[in-house]
Amino acid sequence: MKPQLITLHINGRTHALAAAPNATLLETLRDLGYVDVKSGCEKGDCGACAVLLNGEAVNSCMVLAGQADEATIVTATGLGTVTNPHPLQQAFADHGAIQCGYCTPGFVIAAKALLDTNPHPTELEIREAISGNLCRCTGYGQIVEAIQAAAEQMVPAEGGAR
Ligand code: FES
Ligand code: FES
Incomplete structure (x- = not known):
């Protein structure tokens, strides 16, 4: 089959490209330079490759590039910069929710998708939201704490400190 001409809107930039019929969104994003999208298991099990696709967290290794034609995609670096x-x-x-950092972009994307729909998640809801993401080094306690702290900072609970 011939390559498919597609347009992807990634982190506010538009890319027009020819995608092979079997090219995954993960491969395509990394080829375009979005290497914050990590390749782990490449079979939907680890969450390292998660991105927001039209606002929903998906494992980009499980999406064909052609399926994302005209989609709006946000990767972890599209959320914020170092400065x-x-x-x-x-x-x-x-x-302290980062050690090697390989899993971190995927966790941040999963957390963003959660807080977009549920600004005050319970610990259980956070653990459910990140249940598709694997971390081999940090331990999940610090990751849950980080998401709770970010939620409180983004939308303070009624009666909260700010
Ligand atoms: S690389 Fe996509 S879920 Fe593991
Ligand atoms: S920080 Fe190393 S895999 Fe999560």
Whole structure:
């Protein structure tokens, strides 16, 4: 089959490209330079490759590039920069929720998708939201704490400190 001409809107930039019929969104994003999208298991089990696809967290290894034609995609680096990090990114750093960092973009994306729909999640809801993401080094306690802290900072609960 011939390559498919597609358009992807990634982190505010538009890319027009020819995608092979079997090219995954993960491969395509990394080929375009979005290497914050990590390749782990490549079979939907680890969450390292998660991105927001039209606002929903998906494992990009399980999506064909052609299926994402005209989609809006946000990767972890699309959320914030080193000098202006997203509250989630800052909270992960502040709470020791990063060691090697390989899993971190996927966790941040899963957390962002959660907080977009549920600004005050319970610990159980956070653990459910990140249940598709694997981390081999940090331990999940710090990651949950970081997400709780970011949620509180983004939308303080009634009666909260701010
Ligand atoms: S690389 Fe996509 S879920 Fe593991
Ligand atoms: S920080 Fe190393 S895999 Fe999660």
